[in-house]
Amino acid sequence: MSQPLTLELSDEIYAQIKRQADKSGLAPTEWLLDILQNQLLPSAGEAQLEEGADSDKIRRLAESLSPFDLPIGVYIVAKDGRFIKCHEKVREILRLSQNDELNYSILDFYRDPEERGRLMQRLDREERASNRQKWVEKEILSFEVEGREIFVQDHTRSLYDPETEEIIGYICCMVDVTEEINYRRLFERLPIGVYRLDAQDNIVEVNKAWYEMLGYSSADEVKGKSALEFYADTEDAQEFQQSINQQDSVVDHRLKLRKKNGEHIYVSVSAIRDKSPEGKYTGRGGTMMDVTTEERYRSILDGVPLGFYVARLQNGEDVVTDFNRKFLELLEFESEDEAHRFKIRNLHASNLEYEKFMKTILSSPTHSLNGYKLKVKTHKNREKVFEINSRLLHNSRSEVIGRVGAVRDITEEAALKEKEEYLVKKVEELTNDIGAILHTYASTLVMIKQSVEAVISSLKPDPFEKYHELLPQRAAEALAGPARRLADLLDKLLQLAKSGDRTIALPKTEWAELENLLHILRNYISIAPFVEGYPSILREAALNMSTICDDIQKGKLPREKVREVRTAAMELLRICNLIALHQVSDVTIEIDYVLRALREYVVTGAQTEISKAISKVPQLISQAINRLQGFARSRGVTLDVIESSEVLVEVAEHDVSRAISNLLHNAIKYSWIRKKDEAPWIAIRVRTDSHYVYIDFENWGVPIPKEELERELIFKLGYRGRKASDRGRSGTGIGLTDARRVAREHGGDVIVKSHPARSGGRDDDYQQPFITTATFKLPLYPDLQNKE
Numbered sequence: 001m002s003q004p005l006t007l008e009l010s011d012e013i014y015a016q017i018k019r020q021a022d023k024s025g026l027a028p029t030e031w032l033l034d035i036l037q038n039q040l041l042p043s044a045g046e047a048q049l050e051e052g053a054d055s056d057k058i059r060r061l062a063e064s065l066s067p068f069d070l071p072i073g074v075y076i077v078a079k080d081g082r083f084i085k086c087h088e089k090v091r092e093i094l095r096l097s098q099n100d101e102l103n104y105s106i107l108d109f110y111r112d113p114e115e116r117g118r119l120m121q122r123l124d125r126e127e128r129a130s131n132r133q134k135w136v137e138k139e140i141l142s143f144e145v146e147g148r149e150i151f152v153q154d155h156t157r158s159l160y161d162p163e164t165e166e167i168i169g170y171i172c173c174m175v176d177v178t179e180e181i182n183y184r185r186l187f188e189r190l191p192i193g194v195y196r197l198d199a200q201d202n203i204v205e206v207n208k209a210w211y212e213m214l215g216y217s218s219a220d221e222v223k224g225k226s227a228l229e230f231y232a233d234t235e236d237a238q239e240f241q242q243s244i245n246q247q248d249s250v251v252d253h254r255l256k257l258r259k260k261n262g263e264h265i266y267v268s269v270s271a272i273r274d275k276s277p278e279g280k281y282t283g284r285g286g287t288m289m290d291v292t293t294e295e296r297y298r299s300i301l302d303g304v305p306l307g308f309y310v311a312r313l314q315n316g317e318d319v320v321t322d323f324n325r326k327f328l329e330l331l332e333f334e335s336e337d338e339a340h341r342f343k344i345r346n347l348h349a350s351n352l353e354y355e356k357f358m359k360t361i362l363s364s365p366t367h368s369l370n371g372y373k374l375k376v377k378t379h380k381n382r383e384k385v386f387e388i389n390s391r392l393l394h395n396s397r398s399e400v401i402g403r404v405g406a407v408r409d410i411t412e413e414a415a416l417k418e419k420e421e422y423l424v425k426k427v428e429e430l431t432n433d434i435g436a437i438l439h440t441y442a443s444t445l446v447m448i449k450q451s452v453e454a455v456i457s458s459l460k461p462d463p464f465e466k467y468h469e470l471l472p473q474r475a476a477e478a479l480a481g482p483a484r485r486l487a488d489l490l491d492k493l494l495q496l497a498k499s500g501d502r503t504i505a506l507p508k509t510e511w512a513e514l515e516n517l518l519h520i521l522r523n524y525i526s527i528a529p530f531v532e533g534y535p536s537i538l539r540e541a542a543l544n545m546s547t548i549c550d551d552i553q554k555g556k557l558p559r560e561k562v563r564e565v566r567t568a569a570m571e572l573l574r575i576c577n578l579i580a581l582h583q584v585s586d587v588t589i590e591i592d593y594v595l596r597a598l599r600e601y602v603v604t605g606a607q608t609e610i611s612k613a614i615s616k617v618p619q620l621i622s623q624a625i626n627r628l629q630g631f632a633r634s635r636g637v638t639l640d641v642i643e644s645s646e647v648l649v650e651v652a653e654h655d656v657s658r659a660i661s662n663l664l665h666n667a668i669k670y671s672w673i674r675k676k677d678e679a680p681w682i683a684i685r686v687r688t689d690s691h692y693v694y695i696d697f698e699n700w701g702v703p704i705p706k707e708e709l710e711r712e713l714i715f716k717l718g719y720r721g722r723k724a725s726d727r728g729r730s731g732t733g734i735g736l737t738d739a740r741r742v743a744r745e746h747g748g749d750v751i752v753k754s755h756p757a758r759s760g761g762r763d764d765d766y767q768q769p770f771i772t773t774a775t776f777k778l779p780l781y782p783d784l785q786n787k788e
Contacts, residue, residue, distance in 0.1 A: 073152075073174040076159070079167055081105040081116065093152065093176045095145050106172075109143040123156055123170075133157060140181065141174075151181040193267075193288035199281060201227045201241075213267070213290050215260035232256040232264050240269070244284055248273045254291065266295040298324070303520070303527045305408075307331070311344050312393075312402035318344040321402075330386070330409050332378040342379075349375035349383055357388075361403070367392040371722055373414065385414035421718065448584070456581050459574055464582050471636075472531040475579045479534055482575055486568040487521035490514065490545065493561050505556035510548050517541050517548075539576035545569040612746075614781055615656070617647040617686055617693055624661040628668060637668050638681040647686060647693045648781035651746050656778070659742035662735035663697045663750070663774045672701035672769055688780065692748065695776040703770035704754035706763055714752060715740050722766075739776065748778040 073093050075086035083102035091098055094109055107113050123136045139154045155173040160166065187194060193210030197203060203226075206219050214230060216222055231237040236255050243250050249272045256264055271286030307327030311318040319341045331347060333339040348354035353375050361369050368391040376386050390405030456462060463478045494514060497505065506514075520527060524537045549566040625632075625639055632639055649656075664682070671680040683698040705722055708714050718733040740750040754772040761768050 076169055076171050077106050078169045081107040084169060090174060093174060109145060111142045111144045123158060127158060150178045153177045196285040197227055198283045203227060210288060230257050232258045244271060244273045265290055265292045267291060300526055304529060307407040310404045318402060320344060330407060332380040347376055349377045361390060361392060384409055384411045459578055462578060476531050476534050478575055479538055482572040483521050483538055486572050487518060489565045489568050490518050493565050496561060497557055505553050506551060510551060514548060517545050535576045535579045538572055542569045542573040612650050612652050614648055614650050615653050617649060620657050620660055621684060623657045624664045627661050628664055632668050635668055636679045637671055638679050639684060640681050641684045647688060649693060649778045650781050655742045659739040660776055662739045663776055666735055667697040667699040670702035671699045691780060693778050693780055696773055698771060698773045700757055700769055700771055703766045704772055705766060709752060709754060743776055746778055751775040751777060
């Protein structure tokens with residue numbers, strides 16, 4: 001008997017065999033045997049072999065050739081899965097020693113043994129349906145080998161007993177496709193979109209993140225479509241294609257695309273150009289990330305009057321890596337290229353200022369600073385003073401890698417602050433004739449208030465006439481209608497002006513400014529960081545619009561449309577001016593009390609010892625209420641006095657009445673409205689223990705930061721808290737200092753507590769309302785103690 005012949009096939013030859021087998025619907029082994037037996041060895045009556053061929057050898061070759069001679073994993077198992085025979089490739093895939101006995105079952109390797117049962121059922125169904133032996137091909141099976149998951153592509157066919165015609169086993173082929181499956185899984189599971197285009201820029205392949213990003217439910221919905229269909233602007237597509245052709249690759253290219261529902265999104269695309277050996281474009285592949293939120297915030301931040309920046313640590317130096325337009329303007333950079341990678345150190349007025357800033361932020365428990373005053377030097381070497389809010393950035397190892405921050409130019413404010421501090425020192429020295437000077441100021445305030453009221457009357461109708469105090473929300477409601485009307489009229493004018501007369505009527509720069517003003521009118525709510533900023537933004541917009549309307553050449557645009565825009569702009573300006581005038585009126589009332597209190601404080605410091613007298617606490621409270629009733633009405637604040645017994649104290653009545661008034665004034669000034677159209681209120685309570693009386697003033701509104709209470713900064717002369725300027729509130733920083741001094745001179749004290757109004761609110765969240773209680777503590781009159 002002749003010895004079996006063995007065929008050793010290269011990977012390339014096997015790949016060719018497999019492609020041909022796939023076309024004919026056969027397994028590679030089955031196809032090869034078919035070629036050998038039915039095509040290379042024709043039966044009698046068919047075409048004969050070429051003359052001189054060794055037909056006997058070829059027949060012996062075909063008869064002796066076994067599937068086990070092929071370079072793929074071939075194995076035979078019994079019906080229950082026990083191995084009968086296997087190719088060395090199977091041992092390699094399943095990590096079996098080449099010398100081991102085959103005491104294994106194929107079921108030992110299935111991660112899910114039930115999967116084999118399903119495979120056998122499918123094979124049985126297909127063979128019954130075709131009434132012949134049939135291969136179940138290209139089944140991807142999940143195996144576990146040495147604790148690691150692998151994937152194989154399996155081909156299986158039944159082996160029948162010739163006598164009983166019952167299935168007694170199976171012949172199978174396996175190919176290790178773990179790398180391909182893992183790649184496919186990675187491709188599908190990546191959280192960023194991955195895509196590939198052909199030479200005509202039609203979509204060949206996308207992953208789940210890509211098609212879901214654009215609102216599609218499957219890859220089949222987009223395959224074959226032209227990439228141009230997804231661009232919001234075809235010019236962007238042409239520009240992107242040009243960049244790819246010139247550079248072979250692009251990184252972080254921003255594009256605006258159109259989703260399935262027509263909505264626009266912004267994406268960051270990185271791509272690589274595919275090309276033939278001759279350099280011809282054959283398509284491209286790349287990644288895509290949704291940056292819509294980032295781009296929208298960027299457009300908003302560019303309109304905010306604050307400079308935002310990000311600095312990264314590179315080669316031991318903090319350099320600017322990202323910023324908005326306002327940052328460039330404040331630091332006097334002429335271009336983005338000038339600012340990009342500029343050393344932050346060189347923007348400080350001196351190395352000493354830089355070192356001081358870094359030491360302060362590094363020593364902060366939160367590695368952040370709020371309201372830090374810093375002397376800076378612009379790119380043009382001009383010195384300014386900035387208010388900085390900044391936070392350090394860290395990597396996963398908690399190492400500092402940079403910082404992010406916002407800057408505001410307070411050069412003028414700082415100069416005024418220096419003058420204010422100078423004046424405070426002078427006030428401490430001035431005791432002679434100060435009363436007369438402050439009295440003059442008070443009289444001037446009265447004149448100012450009367451003048452303001454006259455101007456307000458001339459601007460009627462006044463939408464704020466019925467309110468005690470012009471609250472920011474009320475001002476915003478009054479502005480909404482005029483702003484919307486002006487925006488609509490301006491929009492119509494812009495649409496109407498899209499003709500040949502456009503450039504004749506106005507220069508291009510002024511048309512661009514009108515487009516910008518329309519954007520501001522439509523989006524001023526998102527542009528302004530606080531509701532208090534609406535009037536200033538709209539006032540400037542209305543003024544600019546009125547000026548531009550005056551520049552329009554006569555006869556080039558419909559006169560009536562221009563007049564309507566100008567009239568609407570003047571109406572918006574009128575409302576803005578009314579808001580400003582009401583604010584001035586409210587402030588004069590407040591300043592009037594501040595000046596009177598300051599006069600009393602200074603004059604009291606020059607007086608000799610004042611005699612004390614027995615006083616009733618309810619009477620002292622009434623004096624303070626009477627003194628501040630007008631101010632409370634102007635603020636729309638209700639005073640809720642909880643009845644108390646006739647508690648007696650021995651005090652310098654004038655001083656104590658002033659001190660209690662200071663606490664009540666602060667409570668009124670720093671109150672917020674709790675609900676719409678519901679007046680804020682202050683609770684005034686009196687309580688006692690065996691030795692002291694406590695007068696509590698509780699308000700709901702502006703927070704007092706924890707560190708200001710713990711370090712007692714609020715009691716320092718001239719100190720105004722970090723949140724004291726909330727909504728433009730003015731003050732001298734004297735009231736609490738004076739109140740505590742008076743209380744302690746009488747053997748008492750002033751205690752201030754502030755905590756979040758909402759249950760569970762964070763102590764360091766100063767955007768929420770706080771409940772603040774200022775308590776004036778005095779010793780009880782001894783006679784009352786004796787009676788008790």
